[in-house]
Amino acid sequence: MLLLLAMALFGLGLVGVIVxxxxxxxxxxxxxxxxxxxxxLVTFAQQTGTAAGAVLVFLTFVVAAAxxxxxxxxxxxxxHQRRTLDADAYTDLNG
Amino acid sequence: xxxxxxxxxxxxDTALLFIFALSAFVGAALMLVLRHPMQVAMALIxxxxxxxxxxxxxxxxxxxxxxxxxxxxAVMVFMVYVxxxxxxxxxxxxxxxxxxxxxxxxxxxxxxxxxxxxxxFGVDRIATTTVSFGLAQFAAAFLxxxxxxFELTSVLLVAAVVAALAVIKGSRRxxxx
Amino acid sequence: MLLTLIVVLPLVGFxxxxxxxxxxxxxxxxxxxxxxxxxxxxxxxxxxLDLMAGGGTPIVxxxxxxxxxxxxxxxxxxxxxxxxxxxxxxxxxxxxxxxVYSTGYMKEDKSFARFFAYLNLxxxxxxxxxxxxxxxxxxxxWEGVGLASYLLIGFWFEEPDNARAGKKxxxxxxxxxxxxxxxxxxxxxxxxxLEMDRINAxxxxxxxxxxxxxLVGILLFIGAxxxxxxxxxHVWLPDAMAGPTPVSALIHAATMVTAGVYxxxxxxxxxxxAEAASQVVTVIxxxxxxxxxxxxxxxxxxxxxxxxxxxxxxGLMFVALGVGAYSVAIFHVYTHAFFKACLFLGAGSVxxxxxxxxxxxxxxxxxxxxxxxxxxxxxxxxxxAGIPPLAGFFSKDEIxxxxxxxxxxxxxxxxxxxxxxxxxxxxxxxxxxxxxxxGKSRMTPEVEHHVHESPWSMTGVLAVLxxxxxxxxxxxxxxxxxPLLPLPEIPEHLHHLETxxxxxxxxxxxxxxxxxxxxxxxxxxxxxxxxxRFPGLHRLLSGxxxxxxxxxxxxxxPLVWISDRVFLRTGDRMLFDGTLHGLAGLARRTAGxxxxxxxxxxxxxxxxxxxxxxxxxxxxxxxx
Numbered sequence: 005m006l007l008l009l010a011m012a013l014f015g016l017g018l019v020g021v022i023v024x025x026x027x028x029x030x031x032x033x034x035x036x037x038x039x040x041x042x043x044x045l046v047t048f049a050q051q052t053g054t055a056a057g058a059v060l061v062f063l064t065f066v067v068a069a070a071x072x073x074x075x076x077x078x079x080x081x082x083x084h085q086r087r088t089l090d091a092d093a094y095t096d097l098n099g
Numbered sequence: 100x101x102x103x104x105x106x107x108x109x110x111x112d113t114a115l116l117f118i119f120a121l122s123a124f125v126g127a128a129l130m131l132v133l134r135h136p137m138q139v140a141m142a143l144i145x146x147x148x149x150x151x152x153x154x155x156x157x158x159x160x161x162x163x164x165x166x167x168x169x170x171x172x173a174v175m176v177f178m179v180y181v182x183x184x185x186x187x188x189x190x191x192x193x194x195x196x197x198x199x200x201x202x203x204x205x206x207x208x209x210x211x212x213x214x215x216x217x218x219x220f221g222v223d224r225i226a227t228t229t230v231s232f233g234l235a236q237f238a239a240a241f242l243x244x245x246x247x248x249f250e251l252t253s254v255l256l257v258a259a260v261v262a263a264l265a266v267i268k269g270s271r272r273x274x275x276x
Numbered sequence: 277m278l279l280t281l282i283v284v285l286p287l288v289g290f291x292x293x294x295x296x297x298x299x300x301x302x303x304x305x306x307x308x309x310x311x312x313x314x315x316x317x318x319x320x321x322x323x324x325l326d327l328m329a330g331g332g333t334p335i336v337x338x339x340x341x342x343x344x345x346x347x348x349x350x351x352x353x354x355x356x357x358x359x360x361x362x363x364x365x366x367x368x369x370x371x372x373x374x375x376v377y378s379t380g381y382m383k384e385d386k387s388f389a390r391f392f393a394y395l396n397l398x399x400x401x402x403x404x405x406x407x408x409x410x411x412x413x414x415x416x417x418w419e420g421v422g423l424a425s426y427l428l429i430g431f432w433f434e435e436p437d438n439a440r441a442g443k444k445x446x447x448x449x450x451x452x453x454x455x456x457x458x459x460x461x462x463x464x465x466x467x468x469x470l471e472m473d474r475i476n477a478x479x480x481x482x483x484x485x486x487x488x489x490x491l492v493g494i495l496l497f498i499g500a501x502x503x504x505x506x507x508x509x510h511v512w513l514p515d516a517m518a519g520p521t522p523v524s525a526l527i528h529a530a531t532m533v534t535a536g537v538y539x540x541x542x543x544x545x546x547x548x549x550a551e552a553a554s555q556v557v558t559v560i561x562x563x564x565x566x567x568x569x570x571x572x573x574x575x576x577x578x579x580x581x582x583x584x585x586x587x588x589x590x591g592l593m594f595v596a597l598g599v600g601a602y603s604v605a606i607f608h609v610y611t612h613a614f615f616k617a618c619l620f621l622g623a624g625s626v627x628x629x630x631x632x633x634x635x636x637x638x639x640x641x642x643x644x645x646x647x648x649x650x651x652x653x654x655x656x657x658x659x660x661a662g663i664p665p666l667a668g669f670f671s672k673d674e675i676x677x678x679x680x681x682x683x684x685x686x687x688x689x690x691x692x693x694x695x696x697x698x699x700x701x702x703x704x705x706x707x708x709x710x711x712x713x714x715g716k717s718r719m720t721p722e723v724e725h726h727v728h729e730s731p732w733s734m735t736g737v738l739a740v741l742x743x744x745x746x747x748x749x750x751x752x753x754x755x756x757x758x759p760l761l762p763l764p765e766i767p768e769h770l771h772h773l774e775t776x777x778x779x780x781x782x783x784x785x786x787x788x789x790x791x792x793x794x795x796x797x798x799x800x801x802x803x804x805x806x807x808x809r810f811p812g813l814h815r816l817l818s819g820x821x822x823x824x825x826x827x828x829x830x831x832x833x834p835l836v837w838i839s840d841r842v843f844l845r846t847g848d849r850m851l852f853d854g855t856l857h858g859l860a861g862l863a864r865r866t867a868g869x870x871x872x873x874x875x876x877x878x879x880x881x882x883x884x885x886x887x888x889x890x891x892x893x894x895x896x897x898x899x900x
Contacts, residue, residue, distance in 0.1 A: 006153070007218055009120050013146075015211040016127045021882040022203030025191035028136050028182055030878070032143050035174065036127055039150055042166075050157055055240035059248065061162055062241075065169045066252040070259035072174045076181050077263050081270040083185055090191040092198075095876030197879045206886040213893040 006047045013040030027079050027089045031072070038068050116156050123149040134195055136182045144175050161234045278326075279337045279354035282319045282364065283403045285312045289396035297389025309392030310375040313399055317368035324361045332358055332759060334473070336409065348468070353409035355473060358760045362606055362753065363406040363538055370530045370613050371399050373737045377621050378522040380733035381628060385520075391431065395526070398424035402531050406538060410470040411460050414539070418456070418503065421532045422449040428527065429519040438518040445512040452502015452509050459495030462487050476545030489546050493553025496543060497560075500536030504590045506564045511824055513587055517579040521624030524579060529586050529616035534609045537593045541602040544761055548600065558598025558685050562693050565591025567821070569700035573707070574817040577634050578623045581708050585660070586616060588697060595694055596675045600684035600764035603757035604674045611659070611667040614748050618656035618741035625649040625730040625738065626712060630723050636708065641717030645727045648735040650713050652742035657709050659745040661702035662785040667749035672698060673781050674754065680777060682764040691777070695784055702788020707803075710796040 013036055020033030042061050049057020079089075086093055126146035133139050147170050154163035197203075241249055289312040297305045327335060334357035343350045356364070375395060382391050401420025408414040423446070430442030464470055466487035467478045478485050500506070505513040516528050527533070540547060540557065547554050565588045572584035589612050596605035627634055629646050643650045659668035676698065680691035717724060729735065754763060795803040807814050816822070873884075 005120065006116075006157075008215065009124060011211055011214045011218065012124055013127050015207050015214070016131060018210070018882065018886050019203050019207035020131050022206070022879050022886065023131065023196050023200045025195060025197050025879075026136055026187070027191075028178070028185070028187075029130075029139050029191075032136075032139055032178060033130065035170070035178075036130060036143060036146065039147060039170070043150060043153070046154055046157060046159055046162060050159070055236060055244075058159060058162060058237050059241060059245045062165065062237075063248060063252055065165055066255060069169055069173060070255050072177060073259045074262050074266070076177060077266040080181070080185075081266055084270060084274075088189045088191070089185065089187060090189060091878050093190075094878070098874055098876035099871055199879045199883050203879075203883055203886070206883060206890060209890040210886055210893070213890050213897065217893065217897060 007044055010040045010044035010047065013037070013043065015040075025090050025092065027083075027091055030091060031075055031079070035068065035072070038064060112156055116153065119149045119152045119156065122146075123153070132195075134192065136187050137179070140175060140179050140182060143178075144171055147171050147175065161237060277337065278319055278323050279335065279356055279407055280339050282316050282323070282368070283354065283400065283407055285316045285319075286396040286399035286403065288312065290393050290400060293389050293396060294393035297393060302383075302388050305389045305392050306379050309396060310372065310379065312396065313368060313372040313375050316399070316403070317365070317372050320361075320364045320368045323356055324365060327356060327358070327361055334360075338409075342412075350412055350470070351410070352413055353471070354407040354413075355409035356407065358757050359538075359541060359606065360407055362610060362757070364403065366610055366613050367399070367402050367406060367531050370617050370741075371402075371526060373740060374522050374526045374530070374617065374621070377525075377624075377734050377737040378520075380731045381522055381624055382520065383731075387431070391428075391520070394424060394427050394431070395522075398428065398527060398532070402535075405535055409472065411463065411472060411475075412470050414472070414542075415453075415456065415460065418499070418535060419453065421527070421535065422446055422453075422503070425449075425516070425523075425527050425532055428523040429516045431519055431523065435518075441512075441515040441518040445516050448509050448512040449502045452499045455495045455498025455502075457499075459492050459499065462492050462495065466492075472542055476543065479545040479549055484549065489550035490552035493543075493546050493550035494556055496539060496546075497536075497553060497557055500539050500594075501560065502536075503539075504533045504536030504594070505587050506536070506560050506591060506594060507567065508823075510564060510568070510587050511827065514580055514583045514820070517577070517583050521579070521620060521627060524583070525617045525620035525624070528583065529620050530613040533586060533590055534593075534613070537590065537597065537605055537609055540594070540597045541606055541761065544602045547597070547602075554598045554600065554685060556598075557594050558690065561591045561594025561596075561598055562679075562690060562697070563591070564588070565595065565697040566693055566700075567591075569697045569704065571817055571820050572704045573700060574814060576637055578626065578636050578639075578708065578712060579620070579634060581636075581704060582616070582619055582623060585619075585701065585705065588701060589616070589660070592672065592675050592694060592697065595679055595690065599678050599682035599686050599690075601674070601678040601682060601754075602761040603754040603763060604671070604678055606757060606761070607753040608671040608675060610751075610753055611671040611745070611748055614741055614744035615656040615659035615666075615668055618652055618738060618745055619660070621734070621738055621741065622649055622653040622656065625734055626653075628730050628734070629727050630719065631726045633719070633723055636711040638718055638720065638723070639712045640715045640719065641713075642727065643713040646729045648729060649738065652735075652738040653713070654709060655742040656745050657705045660705055661788055662698055662781060663702075663789070664782060665749065667745050667747070669782075669785070670749035673778055676781055677774060677777055678764065681766045681770045681773070683767055684764045686764075695781065698781065699784045699788050702785050703791045706789050706792030707796050710792060711800065715797070715800075 017033045017035075017037030017040060020036065021030050024030055024033065042064050045057050045061050045064070049055075049061070082094060083089060123146045126142045126149065129142040130139050130146070133142060147166065151163045151166040151171075154160075154166055289308055292308050293305050297308075323335065327333075334355055336353065336355055338351050338353040341349050341351050375392070378391065378395065382388055385391065398421060401417045401424055403417070405414055405417030405421060408417055426442040426446040428442075429445055430439045433439045433442075460470065463475055466485035467475050469475065469478075479489060502509040513528060513533070517524055519527075547557070568584045568587035568591065572581050572588065575581045575584060589608070593605045593608050593612075596602070596608065625646065626639070626642065626649060629642070629649065630639065633639065655666070659666040662669045662672045664670075676691060676694055678686060679694045680686050680688060719727075795806065819825075873880075
């Protein structure tokens with residue numbers, strides 16, 4: 005059941021990235037995805053009884069923190085230029 | 100008496116687990132439909148807290164502590180600050196959903212369905228167990244077997260700090276010049 | 277060892293002069309360039325003495341094995357018998373003399389070293405040709421002399437006409453070589469070897485090889501027509517006069533053009549059993565001889581007259597070959613080398629004296645001014661006209677006799693045409709003498725002022741060659757070659773006609789002399805009147821029967837049209853370039869179509885992630 009929850013969290017996070025327009029909301033949905041993965045890791049670690057799963061969870065925390073530390077300044081810089089949080093406004097890398 | 104209390108507590112654990120799981124799910128679902136980003140952030144924080152509770156119920160207390168410490172108090176607080184900083188009443192406020200709403204939902208259903216299908220025929224269901232990880236074992240494992248990953252994470256954090264500085268300084272120079 | 281040395285010495289000269297000549301100056305080049313051929317001549321004499329000491333048994337040397345394919349091996353071997361001896365002595369002897377002449381003629385030229393390098397290269401290939409044991413070595417020499425000829429005709433390549441003449445010579449040769457190669461392939465297939473002595477033995481033996489001797493004979497003869505300038509591949513020789521005069525003398529008179537005659541004589545074993553091929557040889561030979569002689573009568577460039585004369589004389593040699601008198605043909609090669617080289621070098625001396633003038637209508641009255649040149653030229657002219665007792669008389673008379681009487685194709689008609697050619701030969705050669713040397717001077721004043729006798733390096737050679745033309749005929753070559761190349765049989769009832777025909781040929785020679793004196797002696801007035809009476813004929817002859825124009829129309833223009841229309845436009849541009857451009861265009865358009873996925877929209881990308889992941893999961897669950 006917890007694995008079901010983990011799957012659901014991951015799926016909801018990914019769908020959220022697709023359906024929501026606001027950049028910040030998209031970032032938060034990505035955090036949700038990471039949480040789902042964490043949950044599944046903890047579940048498996050508990051099942052097998054090794055320490056590897058827990059270590060990996062800790063590493064995921066660090067990565068999430070680092071990621072958010074970079075992503076938010078990037079969003080700030082982007083918004084500073086174009087004055088909008090709409091993801092559809094940033095389509096320069098096309099073609 | 101103690102046995103029934105234990106049995107009751109065991110039942111309580113399971114019930115709490117169920118409640119927490121449901122709540123986490125609801126919070127996540129709400130994230131997708133709420134309009135104001137601040138509301139979305141609150142939903143996420145609730146989901147994360149409930150997840151922390153689940154971790155505690157599962158016996159990995161230090162991970163639960165980390166969850167709250169890192170995710171909620173660091174990441175989400177940062178997020179909330181940024182939401183407060185920016186003006187959120189723009190196009191994405193009026194029209195929440197992108198063009199890819201229907202295909203996205205369909206794809207999500209397909210994905211979760213496939214994963215569930217795989218889960219159904221693969222893994223046994225689990226519940227709470229008595230096996231729990233102590234902080235001591237965790238720390239020992241980190242420093243003996245996984246020390247390399249530990250060092251790598253510190254490198255990663257340094258890289259993140261440098262990158263953040265570079266992004267902000269670069270934008271400031273562009274504004275000035 | 278000796279034969280290999282004879283062949284290799286000129287090659288060494290080529291490398292030394294070619295690489296170091298310019299650095300060390302003209303005296304060095306002269307010593308190396310003339311010295312090595314002279315040493316080769318001395319070695320050739322020594323080999324000849326060895327040969328005679330051995331009673332004429334051939335000396336064989338194998339230098340090395342070129343290739344071994346299966347059980348067959350192809351060797352570089354040299355073969356020295358009586359025929360080779362004659363050819364080698366002519367090539368090295370006359371060749372050395374012409375090298376010495378060139379030191380005087382090319383003295384002012386800035387590419388002195390290059391000239392001698394090329395001359396030595398030519399000598400190397402020519403010696404390969406005449407000393408080679410197998411057709412393979414001969415062919416290497418054959419192609420090599422073609423190359424040297426191209427290099428030397430186009431020696432002053434800054435003039436595009438000279439380069440074009442060199443190209444024409446080489447390409448015309450190559451056309452003949454196609455026939456030669458086919459003949460070689462057939463011979464190898466039938467007899468299993470390319471060594472000429474073994475091929476001859478195979479054809480002379482009781483069991484003839486399983487190939488038509490006539491077919492092989494005709495194919496080899498096609499190669500000979502290219503090299504020896506017979507109809508239809510004669511067109512390159514007059515144009516080849518664009519090269520320096522020593523080149524014309526050496527290559528296009530004395531040695532290279534006789535390679536075809538040598539080939540047929542060497543492969544006599546085949547031709548003796550090939551009636552049809554021998555007839556073809558005879559017919560083409562006599563036709564070419566007559567045809568070229570008629571053209572020579574109206575030519576106005578001193579070298580062109582001699583060029584057509586060479587073609588005509590070669591035709592007579594082929595007549596001799598065709599009727600089975602192989603040794604007589606070689607005898608004529610020998611005498612022709614002397615008097616033709618003397619004539620060409622004499623012409624070179626005249627051109628040198630006049631500072632570059634080559635048109636005989638602007639000459640005249642040179643006899644007193646350049647006496648040595650004049651007298652040697654007269655001796656050589658008398659030789660070619662067949663006036664006894666000079667060399668040309670002996671060889672030409674033998675040819676005419678066998679043309680009449682040989683059992684292998686001799687006929688009165690043949691004799692008549694050949695005699696007509698002899699008459700014309702005497703006529704135009706003495707015309708040349710009259711217009712060039714005698715009578716009143718028609719030179720422009722500056723040229724007349726410039727006239728001087730050539731240096732002794734040139735006149736000395738002229739004297740030696742004139743002496744050879746005078747007395748060379750007394751060397752009975754056909755008799756010497758008889759053990760190797762037997763003379764054809766003469767029917768009994770014709771034997772008594774030998775003396776009358778001899779007298780007839782002497783009369784013809786003097787008739788030609790008299791005719792020339794009549795028409796050109798008085799300042800060419802009577803000749804001009806004659807020309808006035810037959811303008812059409814004169815135009816036909818002056819235009820060389822318009823053969824070059826005919827080839828251009830029949831072969832040149834269609835080829836260019838095909839190359840342009842079919843190969844260039846359709847084949848190359850449409851097919852190849854079109855395919856390549858089409859493929860490139862296809863790639864570009866496909867890439868353009870695919871790149872429409874990249875819209876820059878993050879939502880699309882995330883959707884593609886989810887869709888792809890779902891698809892992969894579904895697929896992996898289905899396929900285990």
